Each structure stands twice: as structure tokens, then as C-alpha cells.
Amino acid sequence: MLANLRVMSVAATAPASADDRPTPPPEDTRTVLQRLRSHLLVAVIALGMGVYLTHGLWQQPYRHVIADNVGDQAFFEWVLAYGVHLLRDGGDPFFTDLMNTPLGVNLAANTSITVFAILFAPLTVLAGPQVTFVTILTLNMAASAFVWYLFLDRWLARNRLSAAIGGLFCGFAPGFVSHANGHLNWTAGWIAPLVLWWLLRLREKGRWLRHGVILGLLLGTCFSIAAEGLFFTALAGGVFVLAWSASRTTWPEARAALPTMLAGLGVTAVVASALLAYPLYMHFAGPQTFKGTGFNQKHYAEDLASFFSFSERSLAAKAGFGSDLAPNPTEATSFFGLPLMILVVVSLVLLHRRADRGRRATLRALAVVGVVFMLISMGPRLLYMGDETHIPLPYALLQRLPLFDSALPLRFALVLVGVIGIVLALIADVLLDRTVMPHPAQAAFASAFAFALIPVFPLPLLYRERAPEPKFVSSGAWQRYVPAGGTMSALPFAINVAADGQRWQAYTMARGGRQFRIPDGYFLGPSDGGAEEEGRIGAMPRRTDWMFLRAALYGHITAVTDDDRENARYDFQYWGISAVFLPSAITGPDGMLYHAALEIVATDLLGTPEKVDDVLVWRIEPRS
Incomplete structure (x- = not known):
């Protein structure tokens, strides 16, 4: 499916699926080294960007705190310390009475990042949860960009530079930089491409059992890191598959892959259910559980104008073009800017025109995902420039359903980051291929790229002093x-x-x-x-x-x-x-x-x- 998006420099008669493509010849040592150098370069750039964003905390992790979200940083530091407590003294990873005594707290119903707390416990013991917090935050941002790059390079882009452009955008898009204000769960944007990677591999005939087990283990592990992000990934994947399969052109391929996919998903469900039986019980029926969320969903909905505005932590804002349409600095989940939104639409049109019928169905499905999640993110009623209108939106029908009732609508806009990153990688392939686009057109499109992406380049996170221990x-x-x-x-x-x-x-x-x-x-x-x-x-x-x-x-x-x-x-x-x-x-x-x-x-x-x-x-x- 997604493999079909390698569209621009392939003849219209090329195979429609990754499974049908000819097996490439074995790579020689030089090619492997070139690929590894490219991977290392992107990894270094991604890590450098992560440090650039968080350098204020690194300067003095014991005294500096994220200025816009002191409370969430304190909560995640507590969870990281609780991981040490679990390893030393035992206890329930999903419930504690150390807090909110005598009733206790249902950690499964909170963003308890248990896997991170356990894996990084040695660092927490050596340096304290303050250092562990900023370490995970930095690595999350860098890993998100790098894993998206690897995903795009493997499944979509023909040029590694194109994959790097898309990957770096996904890792450091305005919405994820906004969530870097304290959210160790939402900055784990690497989960989405990793899950999608193994979901695509379920189509490989004869390997559904192995891949199903791996995907099940992955889901079970990532649940405690970003359960809401997993829900969004699954939902976006479902919307894409339905939209892609609805075409008469792609339906035969979908029908042929269905038995293998279902077998793999069955294994995934068994493995994930075994791992998540207790956490899910605690989340939905355990002590101190609750309905919905402690936040007003109407307040946490996207303003239509925010998609075309700039984040307050962007170069555009430094030039005086920032916007305060977000409910708070941590939930500025869209803010792509008008130039980038225009570039994406124009790019989709150009890609669609050059694609064959099968690949057009894939591009349409990608566009459907973007539109659907954009609409959902705007909540039950349309907001525009800070004012609520009387126009109802699809979320009005979803807001009381299980899972949706516990989500904040505007966070669904984060799915658009993946959609835009894919489009940027695909159109960059065209831009870098002179056999497809003549040099004058390349220069014009390169200027459009710069005009769209430079304004959303992020500024470092704000920080300030906090009380010493x-x-x-x-x-x-x-x-x-x-x-x-x-x-x-x-x-x-x-x-x-x-x-x-x-x-x-x-x-x-x-x-x-x-x-x-x-x-x-x-x-x-x-x-x-x-x-x-x-x-x-x-x-x-x-x-x-x-x-x-x-x-x-x-x-x-x-x-x-x-x-x-x-x-x-x-x-x-x-x-x-x-x-x-x-x-x-x-x-x-x-x-x-x-x-x-x-x-x-x-x-x-x-x-x-x-x-x-x-x-x-x-x-x-x-x-x-």
C-alpha cells in the first residue's frame, strides 16, 4: 500500500506493490557504507536538533525547568523515580498509594511511561530523575526524526535526502515541539513509523507468524509509553486502508493480501492481549479509574485558523508572525503555516497527476487521512480566530464514544504531521530528479520548499529557575x-x-x-x-x-x-x-x-x- 507511493520516477507499468517489485541485486560493500554514512549523518543532525531544543535544561537540569509546563515535568520526574522504587522495593507498576494517600492513583489511567521508567532506572539512580527527564526528552525528539527517516527511506522515498527532509520535519514539526514542553509520552513520535513499518511487513507471505509476534510485542511495550499515540496510529491506519481498498484499481491487491494480513493481525492480537490484559483491566476497571478526562474537550479543540498560522516557538514568531490561538503552549498541535499548507496541496496535485491509477488511489487515501483527522481535531463545533461558531463537526458524534471520550480533539492534528512528512518526501524526490523536473522548475520548487519550511523551524524550549530540593x-x-x-x-x-x-x-x-x-x-x-x-x-x-x-x-x-x-x-x-x-x-x-x-x-x-x-x-x- 504505502510502498505504492514511490511514484515519480517509476514507469506507469511498474509493479503496484512492494511484494511485486523485482528483487534488487545484492549491495556491494561501498553501497552499504554509503547507506550507513547517510544514516549516521541524519542521526547526528537529529540528535543535534534535539540538544538544540533542550539545551536550556541541559545547562542546569537540577535547577532549570520547562517554563511553560512545570507541573507535567514534575509528574514525569515522579514516574521515573517510581521506576527505581519498583525495581528496588517492588510494587504495582499501574497503581500506587504513595501519592493521593489513602486512596492512591491509577497509573494505568495516567501517562505513566512505565517502560521508560524501568529502562532508564540506572540513569535515574546515578543522576536523578531530573537528568533522566531531559535525556528521554532529547532522545525522543531525535529518535522520532530518525525513525521516520528510516521508514521513508525503506518504504517511500527514492532519495535519502528526500527521506531526511520528511523525517526531520516529522520529528521537529511544530506540534511535537509544542509537546516537548513536558510530555515524554507525546514526544515519542517514533512509535508511529515503527508500528507502521511492522504492519506493512505483515503482508510478507510465509512470515505472518513472526511479524505478528513482533508487532504484538511492540504494541504491548509501547502501550505504557504512548497509549493515546497508539490509538491515533491504529485509527489513521484503518482510515487509510479503508480509503485505499475502496478503489476498484486497488481492491484486487487488497483482497489478495487480506488472508495474510488477517493471520498476522490475529497473532498480534493474541500477543498484545496477553501483555496488556492487566494494564487494560486497570485502565478501564481498576481502582481509582474514571470516565473521560480532567480537561474540557471544547477548550482543547483546534481553531481552523491555527493550521495556517505559526507557532509562538518558530522562526516566524521571532519575526513577529506568531499566533496565540492554542489553548496553551503545550497543545499547539498544528500551526503549519499558510505557505506549507499551500505547498502540501500543490504537491499532492502534482503527484496525483504524474501517478498511475493504482498510485492515485494511494495518494487519495493519504489525502483522506489528512482531511479526516483535520476535521476531527477541530472538536464538536467549528472554531475560527478564537470564536466558537454554531457549525457542528464530526467530533460531536464521536466525543462520547469509548476512547474518544478520553482524548483531546486537537491532538488528532498530530496525524497530519506524518501525512505532510510523507508528501514532503515524495515531492522532494521529484525536485531532486532532473529527468522528471527541468532545472528552472527545480529552482522554483526549491524556493517554495524553503519559503514553506524555514518559517516553521523551531526555537529552543523556554526554561526558568525552580526551587532547589x-x-x-x-x-x-x-x-x-x-x-x-x-x-x-x-x-x-x-x-x-x-x-x-x-x-x-x-x-x-x-x-x-x-x-x-x-x-x-x-x-x-x-x-x-x-x-x-x-x-x-x-x-x-x-x-x-x-x-x-x-x-x-x-x-x-x-x-x-x-x-x-x-x-x-x-x-x-x-x-x-x-x-x-x-x-x-x-x-x-x-x-x-x-x-x-x-x-x-x-x-x-x-x-x-x-x-x-x-x-x-x-x-x-x-x-x-
């Missing part, structure tokens, strides 16, 4: 205040907008030894703490933790009453807290939070604190 935590002094298996919390209690308390626990887990539990935390869970409820961010707030958070976020000083103190005793008993402490600085979403106001409220509520190293500590006496 208190000596009270790093030295282990906290152990004098908390019994084994006990609960302690920094003030304010951990949440996405004030996640330091979660970080301190993470760094303790990474070092091993005794652990402490924390109330609250940044995670997704049910609204009332029970199953089958709508999702929300973090735990349901109680009166006491909200008092602390309000002081830290807004500087609000509550006039504490005896009723507040009595409620606090009940709340502390519920959480089982033995001590709370206030560090010298508190990281917030946009800067440091109100330390003085929080100290005043905590002292009024709990009495005079004890000064220990660089924190203030309040012991919590058990309620009689």
Missing part, C-alpha cells in the same frame, strides 16, 4: 519526623500548579531507602474519589489543603478560626499525616509562589514551627 529532604532529616510508611507533605500540598511536594518525594524514591507518602499530587483521578466518575486533575480538595494552596497561589491570608483548626485535625487524620514542612521557596506555574502568606496561615493554624535545616516543620499530633 531542600536539604531537609536530601539529607534524610525528614525521617526523624515520619514513621516508616508514614505520610508527610510539603506546603502547599502537591498539585499541578504547585508540584514541588511531588518532586521532593520523587527525589527520595530515586535515592532508595525509606519512603514517605503524600496526600494529593498531580495526576488524573475520579471526581469524588470513587470509580466510574468523571475525571479531574488531582484529588478532590478538602478545606485544609485548599487553605494552604490559596495562600501560596494568591497570597490570601485566611483568618483562621477554631472551626478551621478542628477541620484540620480531621483532615490530617484522614491523610495520616505526621508532619508538614515549608521550604524556603515554592515553584509555581509562572514563578515562585507566596511564601510569606503561606507561613502566616500555617503558623496561625498549626502553631509555631520548628526550624530544621532550610525548612520550617510542624509536627502533626494524632487526633485523640
